[in-house]
Amino acid sequence: MFKNIGPLLFSRGTKVGVVMKKFAQLIKTIDSTNKTNVKVAALTEYFKIAPNKDKLWTIAILSHRRPKRPVNTTLLREWATELSNIPLWLFEESYHIVGDLAETIALILPKNETSSTKSLAAYISEIQTLRSLPEAEKKDYLHTNWMRLNYYERFVFNKIITGSFRIGVSQKLMTRALAKATDIEQDILAYKLMGNWTPDNTTFQKLILEENEEDYLSKPYPFYLAYAVEDDFEEELQDISNWSFEHKWDGIRAQVILRNDEVFVWSRGEELVTDKFPEFQRFLDEIPNGTVLDGEIIPFGKGSIGNFKDLQTRIGRKNVTKALLKKTPVILIAYDLLEWKGEDIRQKAFVERRKLLDKLVNECDCERFGLYLSETMQFSTWEAAAKERNRSREKRSEGLMLKKKDSPYLVGRKKGDWWKWKVDPFTIDGVLTYAMRGHGRRANLYTDYTFGLWDGDELVTFAKAYSGLTDKEFRQVDAWIKKNTLERFGPVRSVTPHHVFEIAFEGIAESKRHKSGVATRFPRIVRWRKDKPIEEANTLDDLKALIPK
Amino acid sequence: MKQPLLVFNDKGIYCKQADVYIDAWKPVDKCIVTHGHADHSRWGHKQYITHTNNVPIIKHRLGDIVVAGKEWNETFTINGVTFSLHPAGHIVASSQVRVEYKGEVWVFTGDFKTENDGLAQPFEPVSCHTFITECTFGLPAFKWVPQNEVFSDINSWWNTNKEEGKTSVLFGYSLGKAQRLLKHLDTSIGTIYTHGAIENMTEVLRENYSFPATVRVTRDTKKEAIKGNIVLAPPSAHGGTWIRKMAPFVTASASGWMTFRGARRRRAIDKGFVLSDHADWNGLLDTIKATGCDKVIATHGYTDIFSRYLREELGYDARTEQTQYEENITETEQKLDNVSG
Numbered sequence: 001m002f003k004n005i006g007p008l009l010f011s012r013g014t015k016v017g018v019v020m021k022k023f024a025q026l027i028k029t030i031d032s033t034n035k036t037n038v039k040v041a042a043l044t045e046y047f048k049i050a051p052n053k054d055k056l057w058t059i060a061i062l063s064h065r066r067p068k069r070p071v072n073t074t075l076l077r078e079w080a081t082e083l084s085n086i087p088l089w090l091f092e093e094s095y096h097i098v099g100d101l102a103e104t105i106a107l108i109l110p111k112n113e114t115s116s117t118k119s120l121a122a123y124i125s126e127i128q129t130l131r132s133l134p135e136a137e138k139k140d141y142l143h144t145n146w147m148r149l150n151y152y153e154r155f156v157f158n159k160i161i162t163g164s165f166r167i168g169v170s171q172k173l174m175t176r177a178l179a180k181a182t183d184i185e186q187d188i189l190a191y192k193l194m195g196n197w198t199p200d201n202t203t204f205q206k207l208i209l210e211e212n213e214e215d216y217l218s219k220p221y222p223f224y225l226a227y228a229v230e231d232d233f234e235e236e237l238q239d240i241s242n243w244s245f246e247h248k249w250d251g252i253r254a255q256v257i258l259r260n261d262e263v264f265v266w267s268r269g270e271e272l273v274t275d276k277f278p279e280f281q282r283f284l285d286e287i288p289n290g291t292v293l294d295g296e297i298i299p300f301g302k303g304s305i306g307n308f309k310d311l312q313t314r315i316g317r318k319n320v321t322k323a324l325l326k327k328t329p330v331i332l333i334a335y336d337l338l339e340w341k342g343e344d345i346r347q348k349a350f351v352e353r354r355k356l357l358d359k360l361v362n363e364c365d366c367e368r369f370g371l372y373l374s375e376t377m378q379f380s381t382w383e384a385a386a387k388e389r390n391r392s393r394e395k396r397s398e399g400l401m402l403k404k405k406d407s408p409y410l411v412g413r414k415k416g417d418w419w420k421w422k423v424d425p426f427t428i429d430g431v432l433t434y435a436m437r438g439h440g441r442r443a444n445l446y447t448d449y450t451f452g453l454w455d456g457d458e459l460v461t462f463a464k465a466y467s468g469l470t471d472k473e474f475r476q477v478d479a480w481i482k483k484n485t486l487e488r489f490g491p492v493r494s495v496t497p498h499h500v501f502e503i504a505f506e507g508i509a510e511s512k513r514h515k516s517g518v519a520t521r522f523p524r525i526v527r528w529r530k531d532k533p534i535e536e537a538n539t540l541d542d543l544k545a546l547i548p549k
Numbered sequence: 550m551k552q553p554l555l556v557f558n559d560k561g562i563y564c565k566q567a568d569v570y571i572d573a574w575k576p577v578d579k580c581i582v583t584h585g586h587a588d589h590s591r592w593g594h595k596q597y598i599t600h601t602n603n604v605p606i607i608k609h610r611l612g613d614i615v616v617a618g619k620e621w622n623e624t625f626t627i628n629g630v631t632f633s634l635h636p637a638g639h640i641v642a643s644s645q646v647r648v649e650y651k652g653e654v655w656v657f658t659g660d661f662k663t664e665n666d667g668l669a670q671p672f673e674p675v676s677c678h679t680f681i682t683e684c685t686f687g688l689p690a691f692k693w694v695p696q697n698e699v700f701s702d703i704n705s706w707w708n709t710n711k712e713e714g715k716t717s718v719l720f721g722y723s724l725g726k727a728q729r730l731l732k733h734l735d736t737s738i739g740t741i742y743t744h745g746a747i748e749n750m751t752e753v754l755r756e757n758y759s760f761p762a763t764v765r766v767t768r769d770t771k772k773e774a775i776k777g778n779i780v781l782a783p784p785s786a787h788g789g790t791w792i793r794k795m796a797p798f799v800t801a802s803a804s805g806w807m808t809f810r811g812a813r814r815r816r817a818i819d820k821g822f823v824l825s826d827h828a829d830w831n832g833l834l835d836t837i838k839a840t841g842c843d844k845v846i847a848t849h850g851y852t853d854i855f856s857r858y859l860r861e862e863l864g865y866d867a868r869t870e871q872t873q874y875e876e877n878i879t880e881t882e883q884k885l886d887n888v889s890g
Contacts, residue, residue, distance in 0.1 A: 031810055034817050086689050087862060093854045094690050103810060107690035168814075444806065483873075488853070 019054050019119040022046065024153040026058075031167050039169060043177030052204035053121035059208075060199045062174045066163040070130040071138050073101060073162060079139050080105040083146065096491055097437065097444075102158030109146050109154065116149050124199075127160060172412050182208060187411045190222040196272045220255040220266040221292065221338050221346065222411040226401065226418035233419065234382045237402070244350060244405050245377040245385060247397035248420055249333050250308050251298040252315070256280055256332055257339075258291045265297075276320055277330060282369035287360065290342030294409075295334035295374065301327070305396040307509065308521075334361065335374035335401075338409060346409035350417075353409070392423045393548060398506070399423045425504040426520075426546050428538045429529055431459055432499045435481045436492045438466065445478040446493065449525070451503055453516070454539040462516040462543060463503055468525030477528075500532040501525050508546050518543055554630075554648060554655050555681065557870040562657060562681070564648060567627035570594075571646050571657055574873040581632065583659025584643035585610060585724050588874045598625075600634050602642035602757050606724065609753045621670065637661040638672030639826050640725030641754060647675050656840065657681040660874075662825065663832040664696060668732045668758065674839035681846045682837065683874070685827040686805050687855030693829045696733070699803070699822055704735040706801060706820060711739060711777040716798040720784045720818070723747045725826055727781050728754055730803060734779060736761045742775055744782040744791070766794070787816070805829075837865070849874040 029042040047055055060066070081091045091108060098104040116123075130138055149157055159165050175193065179186040189208070195218060197207055230236070237243060253268035263281050265274045274280075277297065299306035299314075310328045317324060337357040338346055345353060354376060361373045379385040389400045399422035407417035430451030438447035448466040452459030469477065477499070485493040507521035518540075556563050561573025561580070570577045576593030583589050583599075585606035590599070592611055599607060601618030608614065619625060621644075624633045629651075634644035639660040648655045656677040665671040703719070710717045721727040723746040731751065734741055741763045743751065748765040764770075766780065772794055786792055787800065805825030806812040813821035827850075828836060837845060837859070845867040847856045852869035859867035 032813065032821065033819055034814065035819070084689065087858075090689060090854065090858055093851075094688050097688060097851070098690055098809060099811065104690065107692075107808065111692055111694075444812075 019050060020116045020123055020153060020156075022050065023054065023058065023120045024150075024156045027156050027159075027167060028152045030169055034168075036173065039173060040177045040180070043169070043174060044180040047178055047181035051119065051121070053199075054119055056199045056202075056204040056207065057120055057124055059174065059178065059193065059204075061160065061165050062169050063171050063193060064165070065198055066160065066165070067124055067128050068131060069161065069163055070127055071142070071161060075135070075138070076101070076105065076142070076158075076162070079142055080108060080146070083143055084108045084110065099438075102155055102162050105146075105158050106151055106155040111151075112147055112154075113150055114148060116145075116153050121199075123157065124160060178208070184208070187222070190411055191219065194222060194266075195219045217259050217262075218257065218264045218272070220257060220264070221294075221344075221409070223253065223255070223268050223294070224410045224418060225268075225413040226420045227413065227415050229402070229419045229421045233421075237419070240379055240382060240385070242405055244354070244403045245379060245388070246335060246374045246401045246403070247392060247395055248399045248401045248422065249296040249298055249305075249374065250396070250398045251296040251330075251333070252311060254295065254297050254332065255338070256283060256293045256295070256334075258283060258287055258289055259342075260289060273315070276314055276317075278320060279325070279330065279370050280332065283371060286364040286366065286369065287371075288341070290339060291360070292337070292339035293332065293334045293357075293371075294336035294338055295332045297330050298333055299328055300331040300370075301329055308507070309509070329370070331367075331370040331372050333372045333374045336409065348408070349406045350403050350409075351405045389421060389423060425506055425522075426508060427502055427504045427526060428453070428543055428546075429500050429532060429536070430462060430503050431497045431534045431537045432477075432495060432501060433459055433461065433497060434492055434494050435477075445474055446481045447474050447478065449477075449501070451501060451523075452497070453543055454537060455516075455541075459497060460516050460540055462514075462518060462540065463505065463520050463523035465501075465503060465523045465525050468504075469528065473528055497534050500529040500534055500537045502527040502529055508543070508548075510547060516540055516543070518547065554650050554653055554679070555657070557872065562872070564630060566650055567630040567632070569598075569627055569630075569632070571648075572659060572874070581634075581646055582607060583637065583646060583657070584640055586640070586660070586722075589659055598632075600642045600644050603644070605753050605756055606642060606750075609750065610724075635675050636670035636673050638663065638666065638669050641669050641728060641758060643669060645675060647677065653678055655679045655681065656842075658683055658836075660685070660827060661836070662828050663836060664693065666696060666729050666732075666826075668729055672836075674836050677840050677842050679844040679846065680837060680840050680842040681848060681870075682833065683827065683849050684833055684847045684852060684855040685850035686825060686829050687833055687847070687851040689830045691805060691808055691825075691829045692831065693805070693823065693825060696824065699824045700733040703730070703733075703801070703803070703822055703824075704738060706822075707734070707779050708738050710799050714777060714797065716775055716777060716795045717779040718786075718792060718795055718798045718800045719779060719781055720787060720800065720802045721747075721781060721804075723750045723783045726803060726824075727751065727783070728758070728760065729824075729826070730781060731760050731763065734761065739778040740764055742766050742770070742778055742780040744780070744786055746783050747781050766791075770794070772796075784816075787818070834863075846870050848872045 026042055026046045030039045033039060077091055081088050094108060095101060095104040098107065130141055145157065146154055175186050175189050179189055192208060255266045257264040261284060263274060263283055264272065265277050265280055267273050299310040314328055314330065334357060337353045340356050358373065361371060392399050399420060402419040402421060404417040410417060430453055432449055433452040434450035435446040436448040438445050450461055450464050453462050481493060481495050484496045486496060487494045503523050504526045505520040505523040509519050510517060511519035552565060554564060560570060560575040560577055562571040570580045572583055572589045573580045573594065574591055579596045580594040581598045585603055590607045597614055597616040598619060599616060601620060604616050604618045619634050621636055622633055624631050631649040633647045635647055637643040637645045637659050639662055643659060645659060645661065646657045654677040656675045660683050661672055663672050707717045719730060721730050727747040728751055731741060741761060743763045743765055745765060748763060751760060751763060775795055780795055799819045801820035801822060802816060802818045803822040803824040805823060805827055807821030807823045843866055845859050845865050847869045849872055856867040856869050859865040
């Protein structure tokens with residue numbers, strides 16, 4: 001350990017001299033291992049030695065609180081291309097194969113071996129000011145700095161500019177490392193890290209180290225997330241009377257917080273979405289301060305549960321207009337109570353929390369202002385539960401939730417107390433018709449496939465899928481595709497119809513935008529049906545018959 | 550219209566005038582073979598012609614075959630067509646093939662790299678009119694660093710693992726990459742162990758080349774003996790039961806594909822070293838320029854992109870041809886991993 005810290009502390013007289021480099025090394029270490037322990041160790045080490053400002057930015061970046069993008073990606077591409085002295089189309093082709101813009105730029109630029117001497121925080125502050133500079137100065141800044149950084153620093157620099165630092169560090173993993181470095185409990189840290197702080201409106205000291213009551217006003221609790229049931233779970237879960245059942249609603253998981261006469265709505269992605277759902281302001285009329293509800297936001301037009309698709313328009317729009325509110329009204333189906341009368345009641349047993357929730361909702365005329373209860377059910381046999389699960393599609397749910405009656409409300413995804421028992425997906429056998437080269441880790445393989453169904457003697461495209469096969473199967477299909485290409489269209493190849501794949505999907509709806517007239521949700525490959533000739537693949541009519549009436 | 554000197558048919562690259570194939574992918578009567586990798590030296594030809602140092606290699610791989618060995622630059626004429634082999638630098642004993650008929654010269658590279666790796670006869674550009682080239686790494690994203698830097702990284706990786714009490718398992722194809730790695734490992738750190746497939750091939754090569762001492766991992770090899778040392782293994786050993794004997798171990802792969810962050814993750818390998826036996830973007834372009842050719846045919850790799858660049862940006866008469874190099878599914882995964890690397 002000392003060997004690593006030594007030069008950092010002493011050789012240049014100051015810590016600041018090598019911190020961007022240190023951050024780039026941290027990302028490199030994380031990026032070049034699949035082992036969680038190695039990642040946690042590297043992060044912990046970093047959190048112990050980095051300056052507070054850099055730590056805070058590191059936490060922010062790893063929890064997707066990036067600075068606003070100062071330059072649009074079109075300009076980034078042009079300027080990188082210019083510096084690399086290659087045509088733009090060649091950059092685009094390379095980008096398609098590499099699959100990541102920040103990585104592509106870092107690779108394409110002329111090589112440079114020197115390293116930066118600035119801190120991470122200093123870089124970010126420069127990037128933030130960059131936003132308001134004229135284009136020529138932006139370009140100048142990027143050209144200068146690209147050529148000052150080595151490959152990995154350049155990659156990190158680009159990532160900060162373009163955002164989306166997806167490098168296999170979950171919030172949970174980061175919190176674990178931070179807990180090790182600070183000796184603060186993980187659950188407490190998770191709570192501190194929630195909410196809409198940014199490194200510009202707080203400090204490491206304030207956010208992480210200090211107790212601060214005021215900050216807690218809008219803060220949600222970390223969501224407890226369920227695992228999918230495993231094979232033979234009925235035996236594992238033992239006595240069915242220990243379990244409470246509910247339908248699994250298909251909407252946006254959210255906490256609605258009422259404190260100090262204010263309403264805050266948080267989505268599971270830890271986004272404050274209060275503005276998107278003004279209807280929940282009415283909760284204040286009936287529900288007392290010091291209440292936190294956990295539930296699902298569901299589209300609810302014409303008095304019944306609507307399509308998940310409609311919710312996306314509610315989230316996607318910058319302004320929620322009156323017309324939109326009228327077209328796509330939403331409700332909250334509540335299923336848990338986390339705070340009651342200002343007290344954190346997550347440690348109470350699930351049934352106790354539910355008793356309080358049921359009383360709260362039943363005592364007011366809540367449905368009038370969009371608050372519904374997720375009905376709990378008890379079953380005496382697993383067969384009876386399975387029967388209810390089979391009714392999920394007609395109830396417009398995704399299956400059942402199983403919650404242990406005596407369980408507290410835990411933090412994050414933990415096995416044991418909550419399980420989701422989803423309905424089996426729809427499946428259909430389609431014919432491979434087109435293939436496209438994969439991105440990133442599958443860059444040299446054809447792994448993105450298009451599937452068709454029979455409509456008379458024609459194959460009509462109905463779904464695209466790029467997951468579900470093993471690496472070995474992908475290689476086999478890839479090799480086959482390369483030998484059986486009919487035509488090439490840029491990165492796409494049409495292939496001889498020959499292979500049948502079983503495709504699973506979660507939802508199905510009519511669609512005017514698709515040539516087949518049908519849109520499927522989460523299509524993925526289940527199996528390579530080597531046993532089936534293409535004549536035995538399904539027809540478009542078979543697919544349409546699955547649309548719920 | 551005049552027949553081109555070399556054509557691409559369903560069996561391979563064919564010279565009609567001489568009735569000879571180069572690196573054919575289906576059995577033919579007479580075949581010139583550029584190097585020992587499975588997709589270039591296939592089974593079933595009646596007669597093979599290759600570099601003398603490649604003779605023991607393909608005999609080891611293909612068994613009892615009829616093969617004639619040639620030296621670099623040695624010319625041989627068949628029905629008025631003059632052939633000669635020239636160093637390709639890809640792996641030990643790998644050649645380019647020069648074909649000349651009535652003053653017209655074509656060169657096929659097979660696979661090649663421009664950097665002198667200290668083992669294979671260094672690459673030499675050959676003047677020609679038409680240049681048939683691989684372009685496995687024909688994208689500007691691929692830029693190699695000098696191999697001494699990579700080997701210094703590899704050796705310090707080994708050293709660090711040793712200090713942490715772990716065994717280093719380094720993957721490389723049993724012909725070519727494994728020996729290149731072997732040649733440059735720092736034996737002062739520890740002992741070099743080898744997987745049987747690599748040991749067998751290396752034994753064949755010791756006839757013409759010198760390497761550091763290696764120890765074959767056998768059933769009798771003691772677990773404690775391996776600890777902290779380095780093990781060279783083919784990529785196919787990854788994830789199998791064989792590797793368990795090395796525990797606790799760390800894995801690494803040395804390949805051009807390690808350029809992509811995603812490639813290493815896909816293979817679930819701890820560490821990736823960017824070390825390729827193919828030419829990088831600048832290597833390809835510099836070579837084409839050095840041949841003085843005006844026609845280029847790209848055979849495998851990012852052919853469409855590469856030939857478009859040559860046409861549109863550099864004004865070459867460039868096109869692509871379908872071959873079956875790198876595309877054979879009947880071979881093992883080991884091969885797939887390597888040909889790419």
